[in-house]
Amino acid sequence: MASSNQRSTVEREALAGRLPILSGERVYSTYTSFLWTCCTFSAATWAFLIGGYLPAVGDWRLGAVGYAIGMIIGMAVVTLASGGPTFKYGTDVVDSAKPSMGYRGAVIPLFGLLATLLGWSYVLEALTARGAANVVATITSTSSTSLPHEHLVICVGLVVLVLAWLITVKGPKLFERLNGYVGPLHMLITVLMLGVLVHRYGIGTLWIKQLPAGQMLTHDRLQGMALAVEFGASNAMTWWPVIGGLTRLAKRRRHVVGPTVIGAGILGAAFVSSVAALAAISAGTPDPTIWMISLAGPVLGTIVMSVVLTANVATMVVMMYLSAVSIQQVRILARIRWDVLLALMLTPGIYFAFRTQWLLSEVMTWLSYNGVMFVGIVGITFVDFYFLRKEEIDPAHLFNAYGKYAYWGGVNWVAMLIIALSTWGYLALYDPVTSASSFSFRYMGASFPGVILSGIAYLVAAKFILKPLGKGSYSGSSGTSKASAEGQTGTIKVAL
Incomplete structure (x- = not known):
């Protein structure tokens, strides 16, 4: 950290990066402030896109109920697995995974x-750019395939990158306040769209x-419910890095x-x-940039879409x-100034601003698989923290390559094997791209049995392999740092 002047500019290097955050430095002091951030994150354009495809399970009512069940149960499990240790010790989610990994x-x-968050960040950039340009094309009755249209897409994409940098560089205090407005506004326009649907078509x-x-994936109601629940559960798995x-x-x-459960799962x-499922059926398209304007009209539809696109930037x-x-786990990147580091991470977005169509058609297919690996990670981190370590880890050793969590050369190969097997088992049960x-x-x-x-x-492996070999420091409690249940982490000296 440089001078006090620089501290006011970059908000203490965004709370000192991956170093443990003390209770007095934490920005979410109320229930609603955290709820609206979770709500805003979950209600970006992808929530409308997912909703547009829920009727494909055979019945939109099954799709909506099943998706909600999968999200609510999944979010509760993921929050405990990922958020338990990070809340208690104030550590980065990757650091909190080191006791088990x-x-x-x-x-x-x-x-x-990184694959999840950076990949979806650039997808949101593309969705926002093309969504804004599509709204303009609809209002002005111009072609969405013309050269000026593509130029507008590029310009919006670049503007989104600049806005994201300007807000993120200030750290979490600013986006906590921003989401306090965006979240409720997003819920308001969703209620408004529901009212438009009811008024136009009747309950x-x-x-x-x-x-x-x-257009349905199946006509079997049991299979349809399983697909809907899996949509919600697999979506919840990808929240492991976010919640932590x-x-x-x-x-x-x-x-x-x-x-997390109410904000992300329910609202x-x-x-x-x-x-979105009702709107997609009524308008005949799952694309929210089309049905929002076709159902609500050019003026109201544009207002609604503007709020959705704003939520994209906030997300x-x-x-x-x-x-x-988390990328500061790479030592050389941990030495880079916060504002410069963010600029470097956003730089690939300049290229993607010129390739939005390719990004949406190719990268989103690959990202459909990115939640698969978190199935094993959720199961392992949950069991490790609550059942094996009884909610106690040693924060100082999270920063020490030769400490308690070294395992075999710094790698817990037992956990690696289980993650690999869980990934294979998930894909044997269900392919998220082909729906086979x-x-x-x-x-x-697929997700819930994979986690369990x-x-x-x-x-079992910890009891019969790791503990007998003395790996992972499961049996000893000496030196274990005890943090308060209310997030009072204290001062932790770490070896970087």
Whole structure:
């Protein structure tokens, strides 16, 4: 940290990056402040896109209910697995994974985190750029394939990058305040769109509306429910890096699980996606940039779409902040100034501003698989923190390559094997891109059995392999730092 003047400019280098955040420095002091951040993050354009595809499970009502069930249960489990240790000790989510993964083995969750957050950040840039340009094209009745249209897409994409940098560089205090306005506004326009649908079609008509039979993935109601629940559960798995990064900013334990489940699971995902499902059926397209204007009209539709696009920027800010914190695990990047580091991470977005169509068609397919690896990580980190370590880790050793969590050369190969097997098992049950599934998928899904089996496998392996070999410091408690349940981490000296 340089001078006091620089501290006011970069907000103490965004709370000192990945160093443990003390209770007095945490920005989420109320229940609603954390809830609205979770809500805003979950209710970006992808919530409307997911909702547009929920009717494809055979019945939009099954899709909405199943998706909500998967998200609510999944968010509760993921929040405990990822947010428990990061809240208690104020550490970065990748650091909190080191007790179970090993000091160097944590590169696996780090890769998953960066692939998820950076990948989706650039996708949001593309969605925002093309969405804004599509709105302009609809209002002005111009072609969406013309050269001026593409120029507008590029300009909006570049503006989004600049806005994301300007907000993120100030640290979490600014985006906490921003999301306090964006979240409620997003819920308001979603309620408004529901009102437009009810006024135009009536509740009775909306309740029985369905996609044409030829556009459905299945006509088996049990299979349809399994698909919907899996959509929610797999979406929740990708929250592992997000929740862990955000809960270290919360001051009180009682503000951890509730805001994530309600904000992300119920309001941000379930409610928004349900309205989007009805709108997609009614308008005949899952594309929110089209149905928002066609249903609400050019004026109101433009206002609604503007709020959604604003939420995209707010969500992108959160993801870039979390990515920049965790990427400081790479020692050379930890020495770079906060504002410069963010600029470097946003630089690839300049290229993607010129290739938005390619990004949306190619990268989003790959990103459909990015939540698969978190299934094993969620199961392992949950069992490790609550069952094996009894919610006690030694924060100083998270920064020491030769400390308690060294395992074999810094890698817990037992955890690595379980993650690999859980990934293989998930894909054997269900392919998220093609929707191909095994017979057993219709009865148990893929994410939840993957999490449970991974956790059980790690619990057994710890008892019969890791503890007898003295790996992972499971049996000793000496030197273990005890932090207060209310996030009072104290002063922790770390070896960097």
